[in-house]
Amino acid sequence: MHIQEWLETVPAIAVYLLVGGVIGLESLGIPLPGEIVLVSATLLAATQDHINPYVLAACAIAGAIIGDSIGYLIGRKGGKPLLEWLGRKFPKHFGPHHVATAERSFQKWGMWAVFVGRFIALLRIFAGPLAGVLKMPYWKFLIANVLGGIVWAGGTVAVIYSVGKVAEEWLKKFSWLGLLAAVLFGLGSLVVMRIKAKKAEAARAADPSEARPEPVGTAD
Template sequence: MSFDFISLEAIQNLAHTYGYWFIFFGIMLENAGIPIPGETITLVGGFFAGSGELSYALVLACATFGAIIGDNCGYWIGRWGGIKVLEKIGKLFRLSHEDIARAREKFIGNADRAVFFGRFIALLRIFAGPMAGLSGMPYGRFLFFNAAGAIAWSLTMTGLAYFAGSFIPLDKLVGYMTRFGIFALLAVFTWLSVPPLLRSLKKWRGDRAKSVEILPSRAISEGRDS
């Protein structure tokens, strides 16, 4: 999933001009919490490697180490900056304080999976590091799942563009991955939003049932008093 304030053409031009440095720093900044289209940058790098313009091994190394270092920066930003930092990032995506708090609650119970699998979803990729630091996830544990996720993500994205780029145009490949990212993000938002709604509905029904029980008992007691 990419953020369209940087066009695919602009990313290609930057990759042409700055090569591996652009891939490394672009991915690092996204994983540190800055909304840059790191996934698209990785796909462009893999595509260029497939065409022979760049080395596949070096693109893979830049993507992997950029992701690991960026997420580590994000971890310490969340650890030292607290929830105010996440709220500032969240404002870019119109996320409220309640949204951040709900996400943090879910993150605490699923930290390992969130750090590893969140790598494959753009918005979670931006928030995973800061959220891990904010939630007090032990650093050694975070480092392990962060590195494992970075390796898996880099291999998948770079390899996909490297091999599929020979028969799928780059713009279509980026479009497919964008749609996948949107569906995955919707699934995560559903997972975060539906349980609280169900709990609220259950509480409302319980309160309503209690009020219905109280009304007849009051009527009976008033009848006896009269």
């Protein structure tokens, strides 16, 4: 079952909690499809009135900020051994190559790595724990974390919700336009056939020989 189809079967409060929880756990450092869940829930909000997009965005923002902050504290306490443990548990996401790439990004960009990392799947998982491991001052991390969470989660909900609403309206219009086009096509075909039939009758009337079959032979 697709995520969006499953979300349609649960109450609104469960959708809010799920979105906030999955994004929070992903931001904490656990590889989960936070962005997919958020997009699916937002599309559901665009088509189902019982899902409030503002509440959904607030839950997503809260999950992102809180999850990143917990990840930062864990990284601050755990240090390098934490990354090594994560590498053994999630080699596809926390392998040596991934860690090295993320470290270079943090060392080069600092706060921007936390902010921009919110929009990149790999850095979104790494941002909190790695910022703690690298001893980034918490106030710098917090500013980038809050701004990144608001822009990413709030912006995603705003854009996807708007696109979903427009798409829904266009699909409704398309259904009526399709019906209208089918009716017009049918009427047009009927008119063309009538015109051709009248032209054929006029041609036969103008040349009576075309209407009589020619003799195929003579009797002896």
